[in-house]
Amino acid sequence: MAENKAAVRDLTVKEGFQLSKFLVKWEMILVYILILINLILAVARPGLYFNIGTIQSIIQSGLDLSPMVMGMVFVLMLGDIDVSIASNMVLSGMTTGLLYQNGTPGIVAVLAGILTGAVCGAFNGVLVGYVKMPAVIVTISTSMLFRGIVEIILDVNSLKNFPAFYNAIGWRNWWIFPICMVLYIIITVIFYFILHRSTFGRKLYIVGNNPVTAQYSGIRVERVKLIVFILMGVMAGIGSIFFVGRMGGGLSSSMGTGYEMDTIAICVLGGVSTNGGKGKVYGPFISTFIMAFLLYTLGLIGVDANTRKIVTGIVLLIAVLIPSVNRQLIADVKLKVLYKNNKNIEALNVKTAAEVKELKAEIARLRKSGDPDGKIRKAEERIVSLQNTCKEKTAQMKAELEENARKNKERFS
Amino acid sequence: MKKVFGYRNIGLVFGLIGLMILAGIITPSMFSLNTIISMLRNNAVYVFLAMGMMVVLVTGGIDLSVGSILALSGVVCTSLMSSHMEIPNFVWVLLSLVIGIICGAFNGFVVGYLKVVPMIATLGTMYIYRGFAFLLSGGNWWFPHQISEGYQAWAGKQILGVPSILWIAAVVFLTAYWYLSYRTTGRRIYAIGTNVESAKVAGIKEARVRFLAFVICGALAGISGMLYTANYAMCTYTIGDGYELQAIAICILGGVSITGGRGTVDGVFIGWLMMSVITQFISLLPGLSVWQKALQGAIIIAAVFLNIAMARSSEKRFLKERGALL
Incomplete structure (x- = not known):
């Protein structure tokens, strides 16, 4: 009889689908929050809300940092942090702008920009992974370094020439969907497959939970860190396209300050733990939209940009506090x-x-x-x-x- | 002699001396008494932020909200002062301290008692305090003619040829040294940073110590806000933007470990001197002022790299010695 057999450990960890558990998942709570914000907006400004143009512009305004959110999910997953991404983004944007201004074909210039981001990311990655310096220190100093380089080269000038599709990403729609949203969904799907459907993704979880265990079980932690930071750099390079497009095709050295903090805030709100090893791709995906809608709604109510910062801070604090309210x-x-x-x-x-x-x-x-x-x-x-x-x-x-x-x-x- | 070379921060001292010699050769104008005093005065605000930051870093935390606390206390003090000139000026010092303590206590409560990761908690409060600073300032600027002489004297009054802000900074340094080296509560901060578990077993209340560290950091950031506005005789809600990173950079230069447990007041002092010399040096070189940020970043990376390399080599030496004994 089956009961008399010695208990064999069942290694197929597959829980059955439980509706009651699914409904209180953090990602579902995020969806509820998003719906709630939408309802408030719909009730407060029905004339504005039931208009496809408004929704499109909300999404466009909130998605200029979206590629970096996905990169940051991976970095946070390792238990590291990257605060140099805003500087990195401006640096790669500058590379593209300078090359394009001097007559390089658009696609080459864009690739060069993304490559710049990757090189910057690799620099961080080597210092964090192989030299084993704390990620906070490395990225704080490289954020000064990268922005410093931009300041040296651009000084007080600004770049105005960028490929034409930049503008389209920031402002145009494809049928009824904003182009940036379509691109963001594609990016998210790619990252979903990397994180949740590949061995590399599983390695990330293991490294984030316990780097020492990961090392002993044969994962090359240094290389994983390097790859993740390069990926982050690439996403910062792609982020520069979204960002410059949204800024109307102009770039100066002081732009984009504080974007690293906004990105981290979105990731944390999306349920990614800064201690590493915890988080999903779709959480931050939803919370990107939450932030976009929240900030726009506050703007409509008449709250100005700086006061909205208070709300961002409070939302961030509440988001990290909720999981810590447990039985203990x-x-x-x-x-x-x-x-x-x-x-x-x-x-x-x-x-x-x-x-x-x-x-x-x-x-x-x-x-x-x-x-x-x-x-x-x-x-x-x-x-x-x-x-x-x-x-x-x-x-x-x-x-x-x-x-x-x-x-x-x-x-x- | 042996004692001199056994000094923990000897590498830093040599670095500082080398940097000063280099600066002295290239820009001799740097070492007149006036330049030195003005250099120290311009960087005096960082003393308070870096000291507070050090206390938090030693417990293994980090406080990203100090720049915003500086702005908040600066805005509150300046706005009230410009409309109530009759109130004696020491009130503003106390008020800035109180604001700093409240902000720090909130940080400490969230980190210590609610057990939120310090970086995220202070990231949130960084937004919140900066937002409040804007709300209370209403986006206004305050200029020198709105700031009374007595208020400015807190930073600029010459006592024995040295501006008072430097005297206050010196007092802070000495107090911090005394507190962290000789007081029980000060030693507890190190205990928590070195090993939380053993500190708990020894009967130290972790939450309370973390709370205390953030309160100290907040109080120092608060008073630095008042002194900032007194020193530069101007104020708006964007002051102190990015100062938290500067403060962390000074601490790192001074050999404070970001993972907690390690860091000395004299190390931070040398780190602060180094950062001041670097900044001043770069600003004196013609046409190099745009290089400031990049060079600072590069120097910090190099310093931390050296720090880690030295720590590792000494560890290796230690292991070798033990191996020889066995």
């Missing part, structure tokens, strides 16, 4: 507030609650089977008596505690 925290708070820091009282209450729960489950079962013996009433009486004894004992213990405290005070005063 609630138990700790209860222990402090209700049980006067006494573990005995806590244990008594927890035990009683468990017993009561069991009895209630039994009552429900009895009700179903239509039991006429009066067992239900007995169980109910038992619950009441249990609760009463628990209350009495708690009160007694608390009184004892107070008594002890008073005595101690008297003794030592």
Whole structure:
């Protein structure tokens, strides 16, 4: 018989689809938030909302940093961070602009720009992966370095000549969809397959969860880090296309400051843990749109750009706080507030609650089977008596505690 | 002699001396007394930010919101001062401290008690405080004629030929040294940064120490906001943008470990001197002012690289010595 066999560990970790679990997933919560924001917008400005042009322009305005979000997901997945992406983006945009201005064909100039991003990313990656410097320090200094290079070359000038399709990405639509959104969906699908459907993606999770284990299980952690940072650089290069297109085809050295923080904020809101090893591609995908809609809605209500920063900050804080509100925290708070820091009282209450729960489950079962013996009433009486004894004992213990405290005070005063 | 070379920050000192010799040869004008004092005065604000940042870095955290706290306290103090000139000026120092402490306490609460990763928590509060600074300033600028003499004197009054902001900075340095080396709470900060688990076993309350570190950092950032506006006699809500990175850079130059547990007040002092000399040196070279950011970035990378290389080689030497013993 199957039951008598020695338990073989089932390595196929496949949970069945559970609707109740699916509905409270973080990504689903993000969807609810997105819908909520949409509803608010629809109610507050129906004339504006039910107009395809508005929706298109909201999406276009929010997606100028979208490629970098995907790159950042990978970097955060490793437990690292990259704050040099905004500078990297401006540097690769500048490369494209300079080459294009001097008569290089558009496609070559764009590829050169993306290559610049990749080289910058590789620089970060070597320092983080092989030299083993902390990612924060490396990328803070390279963010100064890259922007410094842009300042040296551009000084106070700005670049005006960019390939024509830049403008299309920032402002045009393909049928009813904004072009940038179509591109973003394509990028997301590619990254989805890399992260969730390839061995490289699994390696990322392992490295993020525990680099030492990863090293011992034969993953070349240094190389994985280097590849991820190069990928981040490439995405920053692609991001420069979106960004410059959105900026109307102009670029100067002071542009795009703070984009690295916005990108990280979107990733964190999307459920990617900054400790590494946790997160999905579709979470940040949804939260990009949340940010776009949220900022636009606030703008419509009449909140100005700088005050919107407060909202960004608060949203970010709440997003990181929600997962940390768990059972342990609630138990700790209860222990402090209700049980006067006494573990005995806590244990008594927890035990009683468990017993009561069991009895209630039994009552429900009895009700179903239509039991006429009066067992239900007995169980109910038992619950009441249990609760009463628990209350009495708690009160007694608390009184004892107070008594002890008073005595101690008297003794030592 | 041995003691001199056994000094932890000896590499930094040599770096500083080398840099000064180089600067002295190329731009001799740098070493007049006036230039030095003005150089130190211009960089004095970083002392407060870097000291606070060091305390947080030692616990293993990071505080990205110091630049925004600086702006918030600067805006509040300046705006109130320009409309209430009759209030004595020491009130603004206290007010800036209080603002800093409140902001820092919020950071500390979120990091210490709610257990949010410091980088993300302070990233969020960085936005929030900067936003409040804008709200309270209403986007206005304050110019020297709106800022009273007495207020400016907190930074600019000459005492024995040295501006008062430098005296305050010196006091902060000495207090920090005394506090971190000789006080129980100061040592606890190092204990938490070195090894959280063993510190907990030893009975140190982790949350409380982290909270305290952020409060110290916030208070110093708050007072630096008031001193910034007094020093430059101008204020708007964008002041101190990016200063958090500068402060971190100074700490890193000064040998503070970003993973916690390591970092000394004298190291940060040397790091601060180095950063000031670099900035001043570059600004004195003709046509090189656009190079400032790139050079700073490159120098920090090089410094950290050297730091790590030296630490590794000493570790190797240590292992070799042990091997010889066995």
